Amino acid sequence: MRILVIGAAGMVGRKLVERLAREGRLGSEPISQVSLVDVGAPEPPRDAPFAVDTMVADLAEPGVADQIVAARPDVVFHLAAVVSGEAEADLEKGYRVNLDAMRMLLDAIRERDGGYRPRFVCTSSIAVFGPPFPDVIDDDHLTTPATSYGTQKAMTELLLSDYSRRGFLDGIAIRLPTIVVRPGRPNLAASSFFSSIIREPLNGQEAVLPVPTDVRHWFASPRSAVGFLLHAGTLDTGLLGDRRCLNMPGVSATVADEIEALRRVGGAEAVRRIRHEPDETIMRIVSGWPRAFDARRARDLGFRADADFDEIVQVYVEDELEAPALSP
Ligand SMILES: NC(=O)c1ccc[n+]([C@@H]2O[C@H](COP(=O)([O-])OP(=O)(O)OC[C@H]3O[C@@H](n4cnc5c(N)ncnc54)[C@H](O)[C@@H]3O)[C@@H](O)[C@H]2O)c1
Numbered sequence: 001m002r003i004l005v006i007g008a009a010g011m012v013g014r015k016l017v018e019r020l021a022r023e024g025r026l027g028s029e030p031i032s033q034v035s036l037v038d039v040g041a042p043e044p045p046r047d048a049p050f051a052v053d054t055m056v057a058d059l060a061e062p063g064v065a066d067q068i069v070a071a072r073p074d075v076v077f078h079l080a081a082v083v084s085g086e087a088e089a090d091l092e093k094g095y096r097v098n099l100d101a102m103r104m105l106l107d108a109i110r111e112r113d114g115g116y117r118p119r120f121v122c123t124s125s126i127a128v129f130g131p132p133f134p135d136v137i138d139d140d141h142l143t144t145p146a147t148s149y150g151t152q153k154a155m156t157e158l159l160l161s162d163y164s165r166r167g168f169l170d171g172i173a174i175r176l177p178t179i180v181v182r183p184g185r186p187n188l189a190a191s192s193f194f195s196s197i198i199r200e201p202l203n204g205q206e207a208v209l210p211v212p213t214d215v216r217h218w219f220a221s222p223r224s225a226v227g228f229l230l231h232a233g234t235l236d237t238g239l240l241g242d243r244r245c246l247n248m249p250g251v252s253a254t255v256a257d258e259i260e261a262l263r264r265v266g267g268a269e270a271v272r273r274i275r276h277e278p279d280e281t282i283m284r285i286v287s288g289w290p291r292a293f294d295a296r297r298a299r300d301l302g303f304r305a306d307a308d309f310d311e312i313v314q315v316y317v318e319d320e321l322e323a324p325a326l327s328p
Pocket of ligand 1: 006007008009010011012013037038039040057058059060078079080081082083097101123124125126175176177178179180
């Protein structure tokens with residue numbers, strides 16, 4: 001089995017590739033080759049039991065999509081994206097990477113001859129939904145995005161569904177919750193503080209909390225995100241019917257729940273490292289975000305998330321603070 005990972009240098013991409021290298025197979029199929037593509041240099045995993053090649057390329061540049069699907073990968077994981085804050089700040093870049101590049105990729109697959117029809121897994125987002133929200137969003141909720149990022153993701157979902165219906169590929173889009181605890185340094189996403197208030201205190205540093213503690217949001221760990229991707233890569237898509245875009249399960253938690261989970265792992269000292277500093281702009285953005293889902297369809301199809309926020313913190317401790325990174 002040959003696998004192509006686009007966006008392989010990103011947070012989720014790196015973790016997916018590490019897991020593939022550990023397991024050596026996708027479902028029951030041994031992996032023979034993994035191709036890593038990213039506009040930043042992707043790092044090949046250490047000791048992978050399969051061949052790995054890497055390519056630094058901008059997927060939105062003409063010809064790149066053709067080049068990377070020429071080897072006819074059996075499974076494509078498309079994770080490359082400009083994330084929410086940047087897509088809002090730079091309209092052209094957001095549409096170029098999040099929409100145009102996806103269309104180029106789908107067309108490059110369509111234009112292969114000889115009945116080529118790979119499994120195509122892409123990461124959408126709960127940002128496809130916009131207010132007003134019910135307390136719990138179900139599988140039939142309308143997609144009315146309130147940001148350019150959410151709009152781009154919703155458009156790619158339509159493309160994926162249509163190209164699947166026409167038989168060019170076997171697509172599935174998974175709408176990820178906000179992934180916490182994001183390892184490494186804070187990024188520019190407005191959601192960054194959800195990770196910072198756990199990560200920084202556990203590393204002896206101060207974190208800023210810009211919103212009230214009763215803010216509720218929808219979360220999953222990076223480990224769960226990788227689990228979703230692997231499951232989407234092997235799932236019987238016949239079970240999806242014509243609805244190939246799925247809300248992923250997750251944990252609905254308030255900032256107060258996060259802080260209590262931090263206290264149970266890091267004690268009162270860790271909690272004291274959170275500085276409350278209200279930020280009107282971030283509060284306004286966050287008030288337009290979903291709070292909870294009933295992701296029944298995905299659960300019935302076998303997608304599994306963390307049990308609660310304690311488990312999300314535990315995953316961070318195990319994968320980032322205790323385990324040595326697999327990548328060099
Ligand atoms: N992290 C989250 O909370 C979250 C939530 C919902 C959806 N998602 C989606 O999941 C996917 C992965 O998220 P992540 O957190 O790993 O993001 P990330 O920003 O860490 O990784 C994205 C990667 O895409 C690459 N990329 C950007 N433009 C590119 C281009 N033109 N050509 C090639 N590569 C390009 C970047 O260099 C980066 O390595 C994205 O599609 C994102 O929209 C993430």
